[in-house]
Each structure stands twice: as C-alpha cells, then as structure tokens.
Amino acid sequence: MAFDSFSAFIAMEGHGPYVWACYAVFFILMIATMAGSVRSRKAVIESCRRGYEFEADRSKVAASPAPSASFTRVNVSQD
Amino acid sequence: MHPIRKKRLTIVLFLLAGLSVAVALTTYALRQNINLFYDPTQISAGEAPVDVRIRAGGMVKEGSVIRDPDSLKVEFLVTDYSASVPVEYVGILPDLFAEGQGIVAMGRLNTEGRFVADQVLAKHDENYMPPEVAGALEKASKAEGKSVTGSVKPASY
Amino acid sequence: MWQFFHKLGSPKWFFGISTRFMPWLLAGGIVLLMAGIIWGLAFAPKDYLQGNSYRIIFIHVPTAFIAQSIYIMMASAAIVTLVWRMKLADVFVKAVAPVGLALTFLALFTGAVWGKPTWGTWWIWDARLTSMLILLFLYGGVIALDRAINDEKSAARAVAVLVLVGVVNIPIIKYSVEWWNTLHQPATFKLTEKPSMPAEMWVPLLLSVLGLYLIFGWLACIRMQTEILSREQRTRWVREFVLKGRV
Numbered sequence: 001m002a003f004d005s006f007s008a009f010i011a012m013e014g015h016g017p018y019v020w021a022c023y024a025v026f027f028i029l030m031i032a033t034m035a036g037s038v039r040s041r042k043a044v045i046e047s048c049r050r051g052y053e054f055e056a057d058r059s060k061v062a063a064s065p066a067p068s069a070s071f072t073r074v075n076v077s078q079d
Numbered sequence: 080m081h082p083i084r085k086k087r088l089t090i091v092l093f094l095l096a097g098l099s100v101a102v103a104l105t106t107y108a109l110r111q112n113i114n115l116f117y118d119p120t121q122i123s124a125g126e127a128p129v130d131v132r133i134r135a136g137g138m139v140k141e142g143s144v145i146r147d148p149d150s151l152k153v154e155f156l157v158t159d160y161s162a163s164v165p166v167e168y169v170g171i172l173p174d175l176f177a178e179g180q181g182i183v184a185m186g187r188l189n190t191e192g193r194f195v196a197d198q199v200l201a202k203h204d205e206n207y208m209p210p211e212v213a214g215a216l217e218k219a220s221k222a223e224g225k226s227v228t229g230s231v232k233p234a235s236y
Numbered sequence: 237m238w239q240f241f242h243k244l245g246s247p248k249w250f251f252g253i254s255t256r257f258m259p260w261l262l263a264g265g266i267v268l269l270m271a272g273i274i275w276g277l278a279f280a281p282k283d284y285l286q287g288n289s290y291r292i293i294f295i296h297v298p299t300a301f302i303a304q305s306i307y308i309m310m311a312s313a314a315i316v317t318l319v320w321r322m323k324l325a326d327v328f329v330k331a332v333a334p335v336g337l338a339l340t341f342l343a344l345f346t347g348a349v350w351g352k353p354t355w356g357t358w359w360i361w362d363a364r365l366t367s368m369l370i371l372l373f374l375y376g377g378v379i380a381l382d383r384a385i386n387d388e389k390s391a392a393r394a395v396a397v398l399v400l401v402g403v404v405n406i407p408i409i410k411y412s413v414e415w416w417n418t419l420h421q422p423a424t425f426k427l428t429e430k431p432s433m434p435a436e437m438w439v440p441l442l443l444s445v446l447g448l449y450l451i452f453g454w455l456a457c458i459r460m461q462t463e464i465l466s467r468e469q470r471t472r473w474v475r476e477f478v479l480k481g482r483v
Binding site: 001002003009012013015016018019021022023025026029030033034037038040041044045048049051052 | 273277278279280281282287288289291292295296299334335338341342345346349350352353451454455458459461462465466469474475478479
Binding site: 084087088091094095098099102106110113114115116118136173174175180183198199200201202203204205206207208209210211212213214 | 281282283284285286290293315318319320353354355356357360361362363400401403404408415416417418419421422423424432433434436437
C-alpha cells in the first residue's frame with residue numbers, strides 16, 4: 001500500500017480531485033458504452049421478433065379468414 | 080486474387096502513398112509552425128522574431144534562479160546545454176518548476192535578448208520513478224559530480 | 237487461405253464464433269483492468285516529480301493507445317471493404333467507430349486533467365494534443381458520414397475512403413513528440429526499448445492496457461452482432477436465432 005490511511009488515499013496529497021475526476025469520468029463513460037451496447041442488441045432482437053410475429057399473424061389471416069366474414073354455406077333448419 | 084480486386088488494391092495503395100507524400104511535404108514545410116517553442120540555440124542564433132509573442136523552451140539552468148524577495152518576480156536562465164537565454168517572469172510558477180527541470184515559457188523576446196514571459200509551463204520527461212529511487216540516483220550522481228536530471232535525459236532538448 | 241478469408245466474411249459464422257468468445261473477453265477484460273487500476277491507484281509508488289497526479293497514467297495511456305489502434309484496425313477493414321467488398325469489414329467499421337470516439341475523448345479529457353497540476357495548463361496547441369484532437373474529429377466524421385448516407389453500399393464505400401484518408405494522422409500522433417518540439421513528453425512504452433519506469437509502475441499499466449483491449453474486443457463483438465442482426469433480419473438463420481435463441 002502506497003498510502004498510510006484511507007483518507008490519505010482519497011486526498012492523494014492534494015491531487016485527489018484531479019485523479020478521482022479522471023477515474024469517475026472513465027468509469028461512467030465505459031459503463032454507459034457497455035450498457036448501451038447490450039441494450040441496443042436486445043432492442044434489435046426484440047424488434048426482429050415483433051416483425052416476425054406480425055408477419056406470422058398476417059399470413060395466418062390470409063390463409064384462414066375469420067368465420068364472421070365468411071360466405072360458407074350454413075345449414076339452417078327449414079322447419 | 081481476382082484481377083478486379085488486384086486493380087482495386089493497387090488504386091487504394093496508390094491513394095495511400097500519394098496522400099502520405101502530400102501530408103509529409105506539408106508538415107515538413109510547416110515544421111517551424113508545428114514546433115511548439117524555440118530552443119535557446121535558435122534564439123541566440125537570432126532565428127526567433129523580436130517583440131512577437133513566441134514560446135521558448137529548455138531546461139532551467141542549475142543555480143541560475145533568482146527570486147525577488149519583495150514580489151513574485153523570478154529570473155532564470157533557460158538552456159539546452161549549448162546556449163542559454165535569460166528569462167524573467169512575474170507570477171506563480173507551476174509546482175514542477177525547479178532547477179534542472181524542463182519548462183516552456185510564453186512571452187516576448189526584447190531587443191536586449193531577454194525573454195519576458197507571461198506564462199511558464201512545466202515540461203517533464205517520460206521517466207517515472209519512486210522518490211526513493213530518485214533519491215538514490217541523485218546521491219550516486221552527486222558522488223560522480225553530475226546532476227541527476229541532467230544525466231538521465233539531456234537529449235530531450 | 238483465401239477460402240478461410242472468405243469464410244471469415246460470413247456474418248453467420250462470425251455470429252456463432254463471437255458468441256462463444258464474448259464471456260471470456262468480458263470477464264478477462266474486467267479482471268485485468270480492475271487489477272491494473274487498483275494496483276496503480278493504491279499500491280504503485282508515487283512519482284518522484286509529479287507525486288500522485290501521475291496515477292492518471294493508468295487510464296490515460298490505455299485509452300490513448302487503444303483509441304489509436306482501433307483506428308488502425310478500422311483502416312485495415314476499410315481496405316478490405318474497398319478491395320473485397322466484404323460485408324463484415326464494413327460492419328466492423330460501423331460498430332467500433334463510436335467506441336473509438338469515446339476512448340479518444342477519454343484520452344483527451346484525462347490528459348487535460350493531468351496537464352493542469354503538472355504542466356500548469358489544461359490545454360496547449362502542441363503537435364501531440366492537436367493531432368489527437370484531429371483523431372476525435374475523424375471518429376466523429378466517420379459516424380456522421382455513415383448516418384448521412386442512406387444506401388448501405390454507398391455509405392460503406394464513402395466511410396472506407398474517409399477512414400483511409402484519415403489514417404495518415406496516426407503516424408503523426410505517434411511521432412509528433414519526436415519530430416517536433418512539444419510540451420507532451422515522449423512515449424513511456426516503446427516496442428524496442430525497456431519501459432522508462434520501474435516494474436512496479438509498468439506492470440499495472442500493462443495490465444490495464446491489456447484489460448481495456450479485451451473489453452474493447454467484447455464491445456466490438458456485441459456491437460457487430462447488433463449490426464449484423466439488424467442487417468440480416470430477412471435471412472432464415474437470424475429468424476431462427478431470434479425465435480429459438482440459437483444459431
């Protein structure tokens with residue numbers, strides 16, 4: 001250990017504000033870049049999934065129309 | 080390799096070579112403007128303009144610092160071990176300022192060849208060492224009759 | 237050899253292989269970087285001249301060094317884009333340019349904060365500082381140019397040309413302290429000589445350089461994956477990956 005106490009470590013013989021400002025900005029920017037990269041990867045996967053599900057729904061709609069709009073013959077009792 | 084790719088690669092390499100030559104010539108032509116400061120040899124040879132704001136850089140000569148007891152005025156010699164220039168400055172010096180230490184001063188050269196500075200910056204070299212090692216080196220070089228900073232890196236100016 | 241080279245250009249192959257490496261890159265990078273920083277901050281001896289302010293070196297040198305090597309990698313990728321039209325090379329340039337911008341900014345910022353107590357000024361227009369500022373603008377220019385052109389292929393080529401033109405700045409940054417008088421001191425680490433500091437200072441510095449390199453590797457992988465997924469979303473393998481979670 002190059003320092004006698006924790007407060008000496010924080011003060012760094014008067015250079016503390018300079019040293020700690022550098023390290024703070026470094027960590028904030030690095031963590032922000034890393035978190036942002038993870039988040040945008042998740043966002044792309046999510047938007048792809050929504051796209052595929054939307055397509056799947058639409059093709060299902062095209063293949064089998066809903067019964068309410070159908071013109072299939074319905075047998076109604078003539079009695 | 081496919082001939083089309085070979086052709087593209089040649090074009091790219093020619094582009095890079097041409098660009099490098101252009102930039103090399105430009106920086107060579109502008110070298111006096113890219114240099115941050117004049118060194119004492121240039122100043123004593125009359126290469127530096129008089130009464131124009133310029134920078135002068137070099138080592139503070141050992142034993143040349145005279146501090147005015149009543150004000151913040153300081154006088155010292157800046158040297159590159161072949162020529163030296165007297166500098167005067169009024170103001171607070173950086174923490175690293177010491178005899179045998181590198182500095183860059185901003186100011187004007189007057190007609191008597193004295194450099195009147197309005198800003199003094201400290202310059203340090205790329206050697207880092209713990210205080211104990213520096214102390215031991217100093218002791219060893221004192222025994223040899225040389226100063227430690229002078230013996231470690233006189234070539235940086 | 238060319239076969240391997242072209243396989244390397246396949247986005248699907250890259251996606252699979254990078255997924256396997258990424259946890260190791262991240263874990264190794266964080267361990268090495270933190271070891272280097274903690275060692276440098278708390279255990280390395282102080283400098284005889286600058287005292288404790290020199291401890292900024294343990295992030296200043298890694299960010300500056302990696303910011304420049306990212307640019308060299310981008311320039312190599314730009315040659316590949318122009319000559320071989322390989323998609324992955326363009327994906328790389330696009331993915332890492334913002335990382336390069338962030339690291340260049342950090343190098344300039346830590347340098348300014350370090351300069352105040354040691355030199356006596358935040359900023360000076362010497363050759364080293366100015367050429368590093370030009371690197372920052374080059375990264376910004378690459379990002380802006382890429383966003384300004386909508387067509388993917390023309391954007392890739394325009395960006396590659398800009399990256400290649402800017403690469404002349406790299407030797408200027410490196411040798412500025414030797415070719416001209418500067419306030420900035422020469423490099424501490426040189427390839428041919430031993431470092432100009434004792435081992436208890438350069439070992440932590442080396443650890444943090446290696447650690448930041450690995451973290452950059454992880455960032456490059458994850459950002460390239462993002463770019464690949466958004467470009468290749470019409471392909472079957474991306475569809476399978478998104479819906480089933482495997483490549």
